[in-house]
Amino acid sequence: MTDDAAFEDGRETPLYLGAFDTEDLQIISSLAQDAVFPITEMTWRAGERRFALLLNRFRWEDRARARQDPERVQSLLVIDNVLGVASQGIDRSDRDTVLSLLSVAFEPTGDGTGHVLLTLAGDGAIRLEIEALEVTLKDVTRPYRAPSGKMPRHDT
Structure with a gap:
């Protein structure tokens, strides 16, 4: 008798996701x-209307986390159709700054236009004026052991 395959038996693959609506986002x-x-891994290419971050993403989807140390993976978060970028609570002149992303949200303004809001720890935020919602998240390295060896926590 053979057993059915379980998720844990499968080979994990890198994430490559797109968002074109608020549910996807x-x-x-x-x-x-x-x-x-690092603040140096944030770029806006106005001519291409593209804003990108190279993130060290915690692997929340890692179901094997209970059996191994927590992992991170480098991922590209890319927002397309960007018309303008504004930030608050970020000292962009301090090139040693490391930022922590809390959430990504969409605030519509009409006819598919709106703002993508990147909320950061410590009251920082980045607001992207967009013509249409198009966001991708793509893992670009193999997972690695989280340097802290711990899962992120949000004490309230």
Whole structure:
């Protein structure tokens, strides 16, 4: 007699997700929560209308977490159709700053336009004015042991 295959038996593959509506964006936001990134890994290419972050993302989807140390993976978070970028609570001149992403949300303004709001720990935020919602999250490295060896926590 053979047993059915379980999720844990499968080979994990890198994430590559797209969001074109708020429901999709909520999934990307939950997977990117607690990602950390140096301020130098944030770029806006105005001519391409593209804003990108190279994140060190905590692997919330890792079902094997109970059997091994917590893991992170480097991921690209890319927002397309960006018309403008504004930030608050971030000292962009301090190149040693490491930021922590709490959430990614969409605030519609009409006819598909709106703002993507990247909320950061410590009261920082980045607001992207967009023509249409198009966000991707793509893992670009193999997972690695989280340097802290711990899961992120949110004490209230």
